Amino acid sequence: MRPVSVMILVAQVSFLLLVPVVFPPTSLAQDIVLPPPQTEGGLGLFAALKKRSSVSGAAISPAEVTLEELSTVLWAASGLNRGQTGWTVPMAEGLAPYVRVFVAGPGGVWLYDWADHKLVEISKDNVKAGIAAQAFVAKAWYSLIFVSDKKTAAGLGPGAPAADDFIQVLTGAMTQDVYLAAAALGLGARYIHSMKIDRIREVLSLEPEDYPVALMVLSR
Numbered sequence: 001m002r003p004v005s006v007m008i009l010v011a012q013v014s015f016l017l018l019v020p021v022v023f024p025p026t027s028l029a030q031d032i033v034l035p036p037p038q039t040e041g042g043l044g045l046f047a048a049l050k051k052r053s054s055v056s057g058a059a060i061s062p063a064e065v066t067l068e069e070l071s072t073v074l075w076a077a078s079g080l081n082r083g084q085t086g087w088t089v090p091m092a093e094g095l096a097p098y099v100r101v102f103v104a105g106p107g108g109v110w111l112y113d114w115a116d117h118k119l120v121e122i123s124k125d126n127v128k129a130g131i132a133a134q135a136f137v138a139k140a141w142y143s144l145i146f147v148s149d150k151k152t153a154a155g156l157g158p159g160a161p162a163a164d165d166f167i168q169v170l171t172g173a174m175t176q177d178v179y180l181a182a183a184a185l186g187l188g189a190r191y192i193h194s195m196k197i198d199r200i201r202e203v204l205s206l207e208p209e210d211y212p213v214a215l216m217v218l219s220r
């Protein structure tokens with residue numbers, strides 16, 4: 001083979017080796033930019049307080065809860081309401097939220113990213129049937145799973161009570177906001193403690209130090 005032919009062959013092989021492997025788009029994680037939450041109008045606070053209740057399992061409809069409605073409920077749970085460091089719920093020492101909210105729906109599982117008000121995809125699986133003891137949980141369009149974030153909670157000063165106490169307090173505030181937002185939107189909500197912890201840990205790939213604190217169904 002002439003030297004020029006060898007050079008061309010080498011160039012062709014190198015080109016082939018350098019071509020990046022392109023995966024089909026379906027294998028990529030698909031985050032969801034949420035529509036803006038509803039922050040005006042609607043049912044007044046006192047009317048929502050009068051309406052707040054837990055939907056019964058029998059009353060849960062399998063009908064869709066829209067992305068607009070989910071957006072408003074997540075914003076109520078831990079969205080920004082004053083610039084970059086003010087939230088709808090109070091945080092000890094003004095820390096960023098040290099409880100994360102995951103969303104399990106028919107099309108997958110996502111983490112609510114409050115900073116960008118978007119959903120970060122965790123999985124494409126419908127896991128709703130295996131995460132709680134009560135069968136009606138799978139019927140609701142969404143389950144919201146509240147999970148400790150011990151890394152963020154580690155920012156609490158040395159004089160603060162146990163991080164786990166503050167994580168429970170924050171979960172209470174967040175879940176009450178979900179109840180009120182659901183009441184204002186005419187949706188069903190119910191706090192569920194009877195979770196299948198091991199399954200949730202597996203689905204969300206939780207760090208050993210973190211744990212699910214509560215689950216709420218959100219339904220039409």
Ligand SMILES: Cc1cc2nc3c(=O)[nH]c(=O)nc-3n(C[C@H](O)[C@H](O)[C@H](O)COP(=O)(O)O)c2cc1C
Nearest residue numbers: 052053054055057133134190191192193194195214
């Ligand atoms: C800490 C806590 C744990 C709960 N756990 C469950 C549960 O595992 N399953 C369930 O169906 N409801 C659960 N609930 C909902 C309560 O049963 C419900 O809030 C109560 O019956 C009062 O009804 P109301 O919310 O309509 O006022 C829980 C509520 C709280 C606050």
